[in-house]
Amino acid sequence: MSQNPHTAFPLVRTLGAVAVLLGLVACAAPRPDASATANLQATRGNTASGTVRFVQNGDKVQVTGEVKGLKPGAEHGFHVHEKGDCSSGDGMSTGGHFNPTTTAHGQHGQGAHHVGDLPSLMADAQGVAKIDFTSTTLTLKPGTTSIMDKGLIVHRDPDDYKTQPTGNSGPRVACGVIRAS
Structure with missing residues (x-):
């Protein structure tokens, strides 16, 4: 009794095709050069907290995250x-x-701006600010301009982008450390 080789092992053929597709997907997804996370905790007397993630690919760092407990509708x-x-x-x-x-x-x-100057956060009506921007100023790679193991601060007030050296952003309402992840 002879079996057709195309119908004898359909499960093996299907699993083989799935393995090939998974291999292609894994190869197509670029692995980041480096990544880091800062877990922000409220400073004394404040309620702001959140998580910010940094992912470096080439000379660009994608920054994403969310901060809660901010003054609603404020920068x-x-x-x-x-x-x-x-x-x-x-x-x-x-x-x-x-x-x-x-x-x-x-x-x-x-x-011109400091390596540490980031776009201001805008809190919504619930006091939540979403973060999503790309930077060519930041780097997670080793060197004098690396932000790894540096502090990450959210301030109470908006940055005026003029006052030297800090932008007159007021007290610090949340603090975290940027750590490799």
């Missing part, structure tokens, strides 16, 4: 700070803005 300064230390309770242990190139404070993506 908040958002910066990388020089020290990865949130131990003070008020966020001041993170030091000043991360500025390894000694550049003037400014608006991220527009003219």
